[in-house]
């Protein structure tokens with residue numbers, strides 16, 4: 001099955017992103033929106049320490065202002081099915097090939113009337129991998145227009161510098177500083193919007209961000225990140241250790257028998273994370 005045309009694949013390769021209008025089926029959209037509504041209700045009375053939710057400071061039972069549902073694949077089986085063996089996985093496979101590793105998911109809601117901006121950044125510095133294949137697939141669960149803080153992506157920026165995401169003193173901020181922003185052609189940014197069910201795909205090196213949502217409608221964007229299976233998250237760096245229960249799992253194809261590190265291809269031992277005994281046992285002594 002070919003989900004994408006060669007022109008679309010070429011666009012992803014050269015520009016670092018893709019926009020697919022109304023790509024998700026109505027059935028999936030209804031299932032995902034029903035879950036969004038359900039968890040917004042749950043969030044009204046959730047304890048502040050409930051790790052499923054990231055809320056704005058003003059959030060209250062009468063005035064829910066939910067910023068994000070964290071790791072939706074851990075929160076509900078419908079989100080898990082969508083990301084781990086559903087349309088998003090199919091799309092990742094169409095771009096990355098048959099062997100796919102899941103990394104993490106999140107549902108950025110960007111509440112109406114002032115939902116937070118996301119400053120210009122690249123993703124790979126947050127969770128470095130052994131290559132630059134990771135990409136993120138986003139699904140707008142509601143219609144999104146220019147007023148609602150759609151995701152903007154700078155075409156071709158995935159082939160440019162990897163910025164420090166630090167302030168002028170070198171402290172980590174998670175966003176490009178003004179000096180670095182001056183190197184990026186922000187005027188060329190493509191703001192991806194469309195009817196509910198439209199999809200965004202961006203490479204982990206693409207510079208992207210979004211404005212606050214000053215409209216009266218929320219802008220829920222369900223995001224899930226994948227890499228090629230032979231791309232490994234560098235454990236111990238950034239968010240790689242905080243990807244949820246399904247993080248790093250192979251969701252299509254198989255685990256690689258060989259990996260490439262520092263330009264050298266080599267065979268790799270199987271995954272023994274569920275229990276390694278010793279070299280004596282492994283070698284059958």
Ligand SMILES: O=C(O)CCC(=O)C(=O)O
Pocket residue numbers: 108118123149150151208209210221
């Ligand atoms: O929600 C958005 O507009 C962008 C999200 C994003 O870039 C991120 O969470 O890394």
